[in-house]
Structures are given as structure tokens and as C-alpha cells.
Amino acid sequence: QDYDPKVQKAINRIQSYEKVKEVTEFAREIGYRGISHDLVFGLPHQNWEAMENTIRKTMELKPDRLAFYSYAHVPWVKGVGQRGFDENDLPSGDEKRRLYEDGKKLLEDLGYIEVGMDHFSLAHDDLYQSMTQRKLHRNFMGYTSSKTQLMVGLGMSAISDSWFAFAQNVKTVEEYQKMVAQGEIPVVKGHILNQEDLAVRRHILNLMCQLETEFTETNSFPELQNSLEMLSEMQKDGLVEIFDAKVKITEKGRAFTRNVAMVFDLRMMRNQPGTRIFSMTI
Known part of the structure; x- marks a missing residue:
């Protein structure tokens, strides 16, 4: 049966929700204790009304944790799916910022606690508990309450x-x-990874998981002073606090955690010395 495009869109949305609900409920039935959902903001043609509806529908299923992250428009990488859109179809910078800020506030109002960057969880979940115990870890897939030095990726591109x-x-x-x-x-x-890579990795993980890192003679690197100087603008804006041997991301600066960590990504900075660390990930 042919429907009006708007009606068909509503039907598709309902069907998609029912599928997510079915998978979520089945996962709980077979014993999964930590159910996670991914929510994306900044999608083509997305507005706050649509974002709010998605969050509230998700809350009906009450996942234990969720990722709330930005859409990346890279049609030269993603190909077919993204080539149907161009930059004019995306929310403006201010609109996208509102989607993030209002979405974050709504999630917190609904009982979710921010963990690291882009992740939220309920207080009973392992992800939040690991953060309070300073055991939070991050790998290629995002934040995790468990840590291992060996992770095997299966499948194409893993x-x-x-x-x-x-x-x-x-x-x-x-x-x-x-x-x-x-x-x-x-x-x-x-x-x-060489020794410098390992030291840098530890600092970036500290910043992303604990929102702070401390430098010593054994975990320092030649460009440290230059990296700290690159954070001066953020320090003036109250996004970071810099002590003699310590960098701490403030509550105000949590949304800029990626930007702070990028300062210590020496390989990127050496290969792209003009990188705009303050605004490129916002």
C-alpha cells in the first residue's frame, strides 16, 4: 500500500522503534546486565524536536548506559550512504551545539550521569561505578569498565x-x-609503539578517563612545554587548570576533552603543525 511520504516516514519510525525494543527486551531476558544504546546528534535535517523525541523514546527502554556522539560527515570515506547529503543538509554549528547541550541536559534530567566524554550511564551500571573507582578505561570502541592489554579485532577494518x-x-x-x-x-x-608513544598514550587515557594527568621525569616527553603552551587559551577560558606537573579538565571543559587530549598527540602535531585544536572537534 502506498502512503503519503510523511505517513510512511512515521510508520518506518514506529517499526524501527519496535525492532530496537524487541532486541533490548530479549537481551535482558537472556541475561545481559548492561544494555547500551547509541544516539547521534548533528544528523542531516535533524532538529531539536527530532532529537528530543529520540531521547524520550529511548528512555522508555531505559538502557543502562548510552553513547551520545556527533555525526561525522565524511562522504569520501562512507560513500553511498552519505553522498546523498551535502553540508547544507547538516545543522549549523550553533544548531548542532544546541542539540548536544540540550540533549545532555535532558539525559541528566532523566537520571543519566556523564561518564568521560560522549557516554552516559545510570548510577547502578558498571560504567559509572568504574569511573567513581578510577578504573574507567577507553579502547577503540569507547569506554569500558574492564581493562585488558589484548583486544583482538575480528572482521573487516577491525x-x-x-x-x-x-x-x-x-x-x-x-x-x-x-x-x-x-x-x-x-x-x-x-x-x-615506542616508549614515547606509550607515555603519550597513558596521558591521553588519563585525560579521557580521569579528566586529569600528571607528568613525572619518567613519563614526560620533549614537546611537553610546547603542548602546555597550546592549552593557554583553554586555561584562560576556564576549560583546564594547569599546575606545575599536572593538567586537569574542569567541569566547564568536559565538552572539550578531545581537544585537550589532541595537544598531547605528538604524531599528529608533528605531521600537522597547524592543527586547530580548539574548534576542529566541536
Whole structure:
């Protein structure tokens, strides 16, 4: 049956919600204790009315935790799905900021607590408990209450992490299946971390998980002073506090955690010395 486009859109939305509800309820039935949902803001043609509706419908299912993150418009990477939109279809900078700020406030009003960046959880959930116990960890998939130095990525494009090295699988299904069938490890590229990489990684994880990091003689690096100077604008705006050997992200600066961490990403800074650390992730 053919419906008016607006009616069809509403029907599709209801059907999508019912599928999410079915999966959520089934996961609880078979024993999953931590149910997580992903919400995206800044989507093409998205406005606050749509964002608020999505959040409130999600709350009917009461997931234990959720990720609330920004849409990335990269049609040169994502291809078919994103090439149907251009920059004019996206919310403006101010509109996108409102989606984030109002969405965050609504989530907090509904009982969710911000964990790290882009993540929220209820107080009973392991993710929140790990944050209060200073055991929160972050990997390629986001925040986690457990920590391991070995994570094996299965499937096309997946990234494995042995703590001392990264490896990424080939990026097409066909190539991945072919290599596996031939008994080959389907890795296309990787990186072995040196001592400086390991020190930088620890500081970035500290900032993203604990909102602070401290420098000592054993975990410092040559560009430290330059990195701290790059944070001076954020310090003036009250987003970070800088002490003799410590950087702390303030409550006001939580939304800029990525920007603070980027200052210490030495490989990026050396290869892209003109990187705009303050605004490029907002």
C-alpha cells in the first residue's frame, strides 16, 4: 500500500522503534546486565524536536548506559550512504551545539550521569561505578569498565590492540574472507609503539578517563612545554587548570576533552603543525 511520504516516514519510525525494543527486551531476558544504546546528534535535517523525541523514546527502554556522539560527515570515506547529503543538509554549528547541550541536559534530567566524554550511564551500571573507582578505561570502541592489554579485532577494518602495537584488518569483506580462507592473518597495516608513544598514550587515557594527568621525569616527553603552551587559551577560558606537573579538565571543559587530549598527540602535531585544536572537534 502506498502512503503519503510523511505517513510512511512515521510508520518506518514506529517499526524501527519496535525492532530496537524487541532486541533490548530479549537481551535482558537472556541475561545481559548492561544494555547500551547509541544516539547521534548533528544528523542531516535533524532538529531539536527530532532529537528530543529520540531521547524520550529511548528512555522508555531505559538502557543502562548510552553513547551520545556527533555525526561525522565524511562522504569520501562512507560513500553511498552519505553522498546523498551535502553540508547544507547538516545543522549549523550553533544548531548542532544546541542539540548536544540540550540533549545532555535532558539525559541528566532523566537520571543519566556523564561518564568521560560522549557516554552516559545510570548510577547502578558498571560504567559509572568504574569511573567513581578510577578504573574507567577507553579502547577503540569507547569506554569500558574492564581493562585488558589484548583486544583482538575480528572482521573487516577491525583494529586489534596488544597495548604495545596496533593492527588493522583489510577494509573490504571480500578481501577479508579471502585471506581468512587462505589461512592468512587479514592485517593491512599496523604500528609498534615506542616508549614515547606509550607515555603519550597513558596521558591521553588519563585525560579521557580521569579528566586529569600528571607528568613525572619518567613519563614526560620533549614537546611537553610546547603542548602546555597550546592549552593557554583553554586555561584562560576556564576549560583546564594547569599546575606545575599536572593538567586537569574542569567541569566547564568536559565538552572539550578531545581537544585537550589532541595537544598531547605528538604524531599528529608533528605531521600537522597547524592543527586547530580548539574548534576542529566541536
